[in-house]
Amino acid sequence: MRTHLCGDLRPEHIGETVSVCGWVGRRREHGEHLAFVDLRDHSGIVQCVINDDVDVRSEYVLRITGTVRVRPDGTVNDKLPTGGVEIGDCEVEILRVATPPPFPIDERADDVDENIRLQYRYLDLRRERMQKNLRIRSAINAAVRNSMDDQGFVEVETPMLVPSTPEGAREFLVPSRKEPGSFYALPQSPQLFKQLLMVGGVDRYYQIARCLRDEDLRADRQYEFMQLDMEMSFVDQDDVLDAVSEAVLAAAEAATGERPAPIERMTWHEAMNRFGIDKPDLRFDMELQELTAVFASTEFKAFAGAEAIKGIKVDGGAADYGRNALDKLTDKAKSAGAKGLVWMKATDEGFDSPVAKFLSDDEIVALKAAMEAQTGDLVLIVADDWEPTCEVLGMLRNEIGRPPVHQGPYRYVWIVEFPLFVGRDKETGNPKSGHHPFTMPHPEDIDKFESDPMSVRSIAYDLVLNGWELGSGSIRIHEPELQRKVFAGLGISDEEAERKFGFFLNPFEYGAPPHGGFAFGLDRLVAILAGEDNIREVIAYPKTQSGQDPMTNSPIPGDPKAVEELGLKILPKVD
């Protein structure tokens, strides 16, 4: 039907007779015998000059055949890539008329209520922004596949109907028709199957896998999302990090045209200490400063005896944060678990602060030096145990200084040496897994299992980009001895382990190779590389925060017959 794409026409095509197909973006009529039509397809728009009286309106679908010609002097449009040429002597074929769209099919729809964009997603997708995002996504998928193929990985598809697993995210359940009362689950990840692929001798597996989790949605979370899932045999941590880095850097290069520098590494402990979070955004400073020594012998009760005292400095922030704003920050700090928040505004003499009178002159001087505080700076201080102190200041640091996620340079970082155990179960008091219970403990820390379990590190790692967690992985335990030891640390008995994880661990008896792997979220990577703050913008048909699809109105009530056939009974809703 067509010889060229609208956005591809250039002066080199002058004189050619071409056919282009697309939608009417805009028409400008100048009486009966002259009209300009901007015809749009995914490649861009081109101006068509129509001398006949043809009734074409917004979003009509046209095939236009005409001659490419140079635009008359003074009418070149520098804003358009095709702006040097136009199609003249046009023969217009109306392939389909169209109802006027509910919103303009251009960048002005960026401001339209997202619910309306999603209700008419097929129109939203016609826009340059969405076309660009879908194509970046496609390019990233292709680059990832190529990179994994080049590195000798084998793509294997794992099932979508899987057994329910006892731990982890809430699952979507699928009722079995043949066995009423029994259910499949949709996979939160191919974890079980990929590790068994290692037992199966696949050696290097990958999959661009759809994963599903029935947890509340966010800007960076959808019920269903895509992961580059991979697993490798006979490797250590460096092998996995190298392989994933290669794929991520190739994807970034495909999306931006520029290959990022090698990805730096940081231990979890350093990330917490310097940035107060395990997914630090390295695009801005405002690092946590160590103040414990400054107040080692303080009289100030809120600081005395605290395990850790740390502060952050907001350059020139004294003027920006009035009493009201500081109260809000304090509330936020408290709701994040802080006992309180001390704010101090640096002055020429010392500090303007409600607590300044409790501090000695030496402490004031030492504090100024430690924070490198200049007049006009705002200093925020938290004193508590080490971890909550770091976490609260990390939250405040992000709250105050973090740019939109797409802005500025891309800062990738590997966070390594995560703790094996994180927190304790409220009921049993047993430690909980940081990553999952099959994660390899750090060999140097194995003797600390009984004496100090919370300090045991693991061979688990996260990949972080601009403060977003892209994904995580670990070296897995492949020896039953060590697995038993970790289960013991988690308070899981042999019987419970057999009941909960036997189907997974028993195959390891047949010769599991040492192995490890990783999975990272493609939606998040695409969003950041496409300059979007929300993964819905890089997903063709996303769900709203309440899990609805305004276009299809799903979810919808089940057909009573189908429900009955599945052996289900719907109970009335209870509050």
Place this chain on the structure above:
RNA sequence: GGUCCCGUGGUGAAGUCAGGAGUUCACGCCGGCCUGUCAAGCCGGAGGUCGCGGGUUCAAAUCCCGUCGGGACCGCCA
């Protein structure tokens, strides 16, 4: 489960704090004029249950209560 913000012709906004006739602006739409525009221009027109329900009031887009929908975040996401 929680905190905060938002809901006004097809679209985006102003009006809401401080109640007084569905008022205003821009875009779009329909009709007319117009032979070089490009977010074309000029003239005219249509289009609204101010998300929904209740309350207060002589009077509610505006105040109060409830509810629905959307968004950001916390919890949650081994």
